[in-house]
Amino acid sequence: MIVVMQQHCSDEAIEHVMSYLKNHGLSGHLSQGVERTVIGVLGAVGPSGTRTTAGGINPIIAESLEGLPCVEQVIIVSKPYKLASREFHPVNTIVEIPTPCVSEGVVRIGDSAVVVMAGPCTVESEKQLMTTAEAVRKEGAVILRGGAFKPSTSPYGFRGMGEEGLKLLAKARDAFGMAIITEVMTPTDVAMVCEYADILQIGTRNMQNYMLLDEVGRTEKPVLLKRGMAATIEEWLLAAEYVLSQGNPHVILCERGIRTFEKMTRNTMDISAIPVIKRVSHLPIISDPSQGTGHRDLVSAMSLASVAAGADGLLIEVHPNPDEALKDGAQSLTPEQFKRLMPQLQSVSTAIGRTIVTE
Ligand code: PEP
Numbered sequence: 250m251i252v253v254m255q256q257h258c259s260d261e262a263i264e265h266v267m268s269y270l271k272n273h274g275l276s277g278h279l280s281q282g283v284e285r286t287v288i289g290v291l292g293a294v295g296p297s298g299t300r301t302t303a304g305g306i307n308p309i310i311a312e313s314l315e316g317l318p319c320v321e322q323v324i325i326v327s328k329p330y331k332l333a334s335r336e337f338h339p340v341n342t343i344v345e346i347p348t349p350c351v352s353e354g355v356v357r358i359g360d361s362a363v364v365v366m367a368g369p370c371t372v373e374s375e376k377q378l379m380t381t382a383e384a385v386r387k388e389g390a391v392i393l394r395g396g397a398f399k400p401s402t403s404p405y406g407f408r409g410m411g412e413e414g415l416k417l418l419a420k421a422r423d424a425f426g427m428a429i430i431t432e433v434m435t436p437t438d439v440a441m442v443c444e445y446a447d448i449l450q451i452g453t454r455n456m457q458n459y460m461l462l463d464e465v466g467r468t469e470k471p472v473l474l475k476r477g478m479a480a481t482i483e484e485w486l487l488a489a490e491y492v493l494s495q496g497n498p499h500v501i502l503c504e505r506g507i508r509t510f511e512k513m514t515r516n517t518m519d520i521s522a523i524p525v526i527k528r529v530s531h532l533p534i535i536s537d538p539s540q541g542t543g544h545r546d547l548v549s550a551m552s553l554a555s556v557a558a559g560a561d562g563l564l565i566e567v568h569p570n571p572d573e574a575l576k577d578g579a580q581s582l583t584p585e586q587f588k589r590l591m592p593q594l595q596s597v598s599t600a601i602g603r604t605i606v607t608e
């Protein structure tokens with residue numbers, strides 16, 4: 250349920266609605282836009298973390314709310330996701346990432362500028378990571394990606410360097426001032442990964458790992474939630490809802506391609522998911538054309554298409570020597586290709602009235 254307040258309503262009126270909700274065992278989520286103030290209403294959290302009413306509402310309470318001062322309208326939200334919906338929260342969410350290499354010291358994902366995150370699929374060695382970080386930073390990437398805990402479809406694939414890899418990422422951050430994004434795979438690793446990462450990446454294979462979603466939801470770290478490879482947009486937003494409903498509002502969505510009957514690409518990039526998300530949700534959305542295509546020759550085109558479609562950022566795999574990569578070499582750009590891509594991204598951004606954050 251959403252309570253829409255009248256324009257220019259007083260703080261007291263808002264406070265009055267909030268305490269009314271609290272007294273009735275409901276939680277109010279305030280969203281103050283330039284044009285209107287709305288209060289999203291959810292059931293209270295029960296002992297096991299469940300909601301007593303899943304956003305559903307007692308009609309008597311809805312009616313009483315409509316009678317409170319300055320309440321313009323009460324709307325029942327029919328969508329199963331609430332906190333992630335644009336109705337609940339009309340204003341775009343902007344996720345701030347502390348990033349020393351930019352002049353403001355912070356990068357804003359979901360704001361007007363597009364953010365480029367780049368780096369190797371997987372941290373393999375100090376030399377590989379530092380070389381890549383230096384190369385991508387030089388071209389304007391502000392966030393460094395690199396997996397230390399790698400989900401692998403085959404148990405025989407490289408599964409990452411673990412905490413050693415996280416230490417190398419921290420070293421790269423110190424050296425280049427880039428923020429770090431890295432994947433966390435299990436609830437028990439969340440606290441440790443939080444010590445090193447600026448953004449926690451939830452991989453496609455874990456989009457519906459609800460214990461993991463709960464755990465990252467209990468932190469204050471920005472969370473990049475990849476779309477499950479066979480997930481509908483609604484299921485993806487419900488996964489985001491898990492994180493949000495634990496109290497962590499810093500969620501960034503990432504389209505990384507879905508499984509279809511097509512075999513010429515590793516996955517099928519669902520570019521249309523980008524404007525769909527923009528319409529139904531307030532959360533920022535970025536795109537990962539590396540997992541999305543599986544082929545480095547397709548990554549630039551899909552990066553440009555993603556920005557043209559409204560993506561707030563990109564997650565791009567770059568390797569100094571892709572043929573030697575321990576993972577995802579075929580879809581990793583060479584530093585040379587990345588260098589050619591950046592000015593093209595700048596041009597597309599300019600064409601749609603945006604810029605790229607580079608410094
Ligand atoms: C990755 O970013 O390297 C990765 C494993 O991504 P995904 O979870 O989308 O497959």
Ligand code: MN
Nearest residue numbers: 370540566577
């Ligand atoms: Mn990868």
